[in-house]
Amino acid sequence: MKGAWMTTLERIEIGRRATVVEIVGGAGVRNHLNTLGIHVGDTIRVVERAPFHGPVLVEIHGTRVALGRGVARKVTVTEGAEAARTGGPGSGRGYR
Amino acid sequence: MEGMRIVLAGQPNSGKSTIFNAVAGYRAGTANFPGSSVSYTLSRAMVLGREVNIVDLPGIYSLTSTDAAEREALTYLLENDPDVIVNVVDATRLGRSLELTLQLMDLGKPMVVALNMLDEARRKGIDIDDRALAASLGVPVVPTIGRRGQGLKVLFREALRAGLSQIVPASPVYDNEVERAVAQVERKLEPAWKAEPVPARFFAIKAIEGDPEVIERLRTRVPGIEVIVEQAAAGLEKAHGWTADQVVSGSRHAVAHEIEDRVAVFHRGRVGWREMADRVLLHPVTGGPLMALILFSFFYAVFGLGKHIEDPLVAMFDGLGAWVASVLPPATLAGTVAKGVVMGVSGGVAIVLPYLIPFLLGLAILEDTGYLPRMAYILDNLMHRMGLHGKSVVPLMLGYGCSVPAVMATRILESPRDRRITTALTVLIPCSARTTIIYAVVGAYMGAGWAFLVYILNLVVVGGLGTLLSSRMKGRAPGLILEIPDLRLPAAKTLLAKTWLSLREFIVIAWPLLIGSSAVLGVLEWAHGSGVVNELLSPLTVIVLGLPAVVGVTLIFGILRKELTVLMLIQAIGTTNIAAALSPAQMMTFTVFVVFYIPCVATIAVMLREVGWKDTTWISAMTVVIATVLGVAVRFAFALF
Ligand SMILES: Nc1nc2c(ncn2[C@@H]2O[C@H](COP(=O)(O)OP(=O)(O)OP(=O)(O)O)[C@@H](O)[C@H]2O)c(=O)[nH]1
Numbered sequence: 001m002k003g004a005w006m007t008t009l010e011r012i013e014i015g016r017r018a019t020v021v022e023i024v025g026g027a028g029v030r031n032h033l034n035t036l037g038i039h040v041g042d043t044i045r046v047v048e049r050a051p052f053h054g055p056v057l058v059e060i061h062g063t064r065v066a067l068g069r070g071v072a073r074k075v076t077v078t079e080g081a082e083a084a085r086t087g088g089p090g091s092g093r094g095y096r
Numbered sequence: 097m098e099g100m101r102i103v104l105a106g107q108p109n110s111g112k113s114t115i116f117n118a119v120a121g122y123r124a125g126t127a128n129f130p131g132s133s134v135s136y137t138l139s140r141a142m143v144l145g146r147e148v149n150i151v152d153l154p155g156i157y158s159l160t161s162t163d164a165a166e167r168e169a170l171t172y173l174l175e176n177d178p179d180v181i182v183n184v185v186d187a188t189r190l191g192r193s194l195e196l197t198l199q200l201m202d203l204g205k206p207m208v209v210a211l212n213m214l215d216e217a218r219r220k221g222i223d224i225d226d227r228a229l230a231a232s233l234g235v236p237v238v239p240t241i242g243r244r245g246q247g248l249k250v251l252f253r254e255a256l257r258a259g260l261s262q263i264v265p266a267s268p269v270y271d272n273e274v275e276r277a278v279a280q281v282e283r284k285l286e287p288a289w290k291a292e293p294v295p296a297r298f299f300a301i302k303a304i305e306g307d308p309e310v311i312e313r314l315r316t317r318v319p320g321i322e323v324i325v326e327q328a329a330a331g332l333e334k335a336h337g338w339t340a341d342q343v344v345s346g347s348r349h350a351v352a353h354e355i356e357d358r359v360a361v362f363h364r365g366r367v368g369w370r371e372m373a374d375r376v377l378l379h380p381v382t383g384g385p386l387m388a389l390i391l392f393s394f395f396y397a398v399f400g401l402g403k404h405i406e407d408p409l410v411a412m413f414d415g416l417g418a419w420v421a422s423v424l425p426p427a428t429l430a431g432t433v434a435k436g437v438v439m440g441v442s443g444g445v446a447i448v449l450p451y452l453i454p455f456l457l458g459l460a461i462l463e464d465t466g467y468l469p470r471m472a473y474i475l476d477n478l479m480h481r482m483g484l485h486g487k488s489v490v491p492l493m494l495g496y497g498c499s500v501p502a503v504m505a506t507r508i509l510e511s512p513r514d515r516r517i518t519t520a521l522t523v524l525i526p527c528s529a530r531t532t533i534i535y536a537v538v539g540a541y542m543g544a545g546w547a548f549l550v551y552i553l554n555l556v557v558v559g560g561l562g563t564l565l566s567s568r569m570k571g572r573a574p575g576l577i578l579e580i581p582d583l584r585l586p587a588a589k590t591l592l593a594k595t596w597l598s599l600r601e602f603i604v605i606a607w608p609l610l611i612g613s614s615a616v617l618g619v620l621e622w623a624h625g626s627g628v629v630n631e632l633l634s635p636l637t638v639i640v641l642g643l644p645a646v647v648g649v650t651l652i653f654g655i656l657r658k659e660l661t662v663l664m665l666i667q668a669i670g671t672t673n674i675a676a677a678l679s680p681a682q683m684m685t686f687t688v689f690v691v692f693y694i695p696c697v698a699t700i701a702v703m704l705r706e707v708g709w710k711d712t713t714w715i716s717a718m719t720v721v722i723a724t725v726l727g728v729a730v731r732f733a734f735a736l737f
């Protein structure tokens with residue numbers, strides 16, 4: 001799905017949605033975000049952006065999480081919501 | 097089963113401590129931010145006529161820890177072999193919470209799910225079919241509203257039943273490839289896994305997720321296991337094209353959300369005052385100024401209220417003191433002890449309580465509305481400039497209440513370096529005891545503006561020191577990652593219970609100490625012992641700081657409890673009218689010195705436990721240096737202007 005419209009969460013405007021494509025920068029941040037319910041394939045809405053390079057406030061599955069700019073930069077996204085959770089690791093398979 | 101152990105586990109801010117307090121009495125701190133409990137609390141309680149042990153754990157997002165508070169919960173779950181796990185789930189965050197639930201189910205313990213915060217879920221338009229949820233998980237599910245105590249009877253009845261039957265939930269089934277990889281590792285572990293409290297499957301999953309502590313632990317039991325784990329992980333990566341940890345957690349995520357989709361219906365929620373309030377509170381333009389306004393009003397309200405109560409009380413106790421002195425002359429031993437006791441009692445009632453009560457209430461309101469994590473959001477970029485990040489704001493703000501829980505609260509920080517720096521800064525923040533001193537000395541005699549100045553000076557020093565320490569220590573955390581809970585109207589009952597909890601600490605521990613110390617000081621004075629101490633300290637107090645020699649002994653008592661400095665001062669000078677003994681310049685010097693100098697014994701004790709003796713030593717030494725430098729600076733600033 002790599003394409004010209006890929007950007008990072010840091011860049012998404014207030015009120016817009018984006019879908020997580022990749023979380024870069026090591027297992028530490030990735031695990032931390034995963035445990036807060038942010039995974040590859042999820043749709044995130046940017047609620048607010050603090051001034052002077054402050055954090056971004058995002059909404060994910062109905063909860064709000066503040067992410068410092070450095071963290072938001074590590075989240076690669078595509079603008080817009082995916083129709084369904086697809087493309088994520090382990091998605092949609094296996095539960096009986 | 098005698099003394100069954102029921103453990104409350106769940107994601108942060110889901111209401112564990114609230115449920116715990118409902119059965120055990122208010123003893124675990126609750127607040128509206130993730131990470132309000134950082135250590136476990138155990139209590140005996142009667143449940144349906146049976147005595148059980150109930151344990152409240154710090155919140156955990158998953159069974160892989162990212163900070164010290166989570167580590168404590170995890171260690172408890174793995175080492176202490178609980179009889180029943182009560183998994184408290186925030187119904188408004190069902191999907192995410194179930195990711196933890198699925199992991200807990202692998203611990204091989206009887207389990208009950210408390211579907212909590214149903215009132216909030218209803219307000220948000222979320223309908224959850226609890227029966228369907230129970231059927232999907234294969235675990236009993238009890239709907240609860242912890243704050244009103246609803247459903248708790250049923251919850252603990254189910255917990256007892258689960259504990260007695262010892263029926264263990266079936267392990268959740270993940271993606272086929274994940275299952276294959278897990279089985280591969282589990283098979284290797286099985287022979288060495290006899291009569292273990294936690295099943296091999298749990299460790300197999302964690303190992304494949306790459307948890308270094310787990311891998312190390314398994315290696316000592318089954319040498320060579322790391323090779324198998326690596327093979328299994330590599331297989332997963334090949335099949336999915338993602339790292340093994342992402343495949344496992346992604347698979348769990350998928351299962352959790354599949355269940356959520358099946359059991360929950362989302363209607364359109366109401367946009368209420370919470371969303372509106374957040375729009376202005378977190379707005380890029382209004383957020384910062386509003387925060388300053390909120391904190392300033394808080395400061396002013398406490399001061400105004402306290403002063404109103406203090407003045408008549410002080411007059412009354414001065415009258416009482418004069419009467420006692422006329423009956424028992426202070427020159428006799430009985431007289432001097434009586435004077436001490438009266439001063440101790442009156443200091444507590446007339447000087448400490450008037451400020452302490454409104455202050456604690458105000459702080460409780462800040463905590464329970466959920467404003468603290470919002471401050472972390474607003475202040476993140478400022479904290480970044482200091483080399484920390486926004487999360488440090490939470491312990492720092494708690495420091496205004498008491499340094500002891502504030503030092504503990506640094507456990508919510510991910511990096512050890514951030515923890516050390518924040519601990520050093522936290523002990524410099526004026527706790528409620530020091531606030532009493534600032535209000536009762538500088539505020540009461542020099543005016544609120546001067547008192548405010550002390551706080552500003554304090555913040556400047558904290559900021560400067562933070563920047564300095566940060567520039568010298570490596571290992572900064574990657575940045576702010578903090579859940580911002582919904583705003584909430586605090587419940588009056590909780591506010592009162594919480595204020596009372598801190599107040600009781602003052603009344604039961606500090607007050608007797610105050611009165612006892614006053615009596616001791618009385619005897620010391622009678623025997624001319626305090627003169628010796630004052631003499632010894634006079635190079636610092638008189639020559640360097642320009643204070644009267646009588647303050648010497650008060651500084652020693654102040655190490656026990658910071659309030660003691662003022663109370664001992666009153667006693668040493670023989671009146672509650674501090675202006676009779678200190679000039680404005682001296683009041684300011686004294687207050688600034690007392691705010692910064694050495695942490696009280698309780699704080700030193702908790703620092704020793706949390707950061708070790710080395711850090712405790714340099715932090716304590718540093719506070720004395722800072723206090724002395726600032727004291728001298730204030731003295732000369734007053735002399736010059
Ligand atoms: N509306 C509502 N609020 C609740 C309910 N249960 C708890 N709360 C509130 O939710 C907040 C968090 O509760 P706590 O009991 O501190 O949560 P916790 O799970 O112990 O949190 P940590 O210790 O941070 O993991 C507090 O402000 C409670 O008053 C509930 O059923 N409904």
Ligand SMILES: [Mg+2]
Binds near residue numbers: 113124126133
């Ligand atoms: Mg708690």
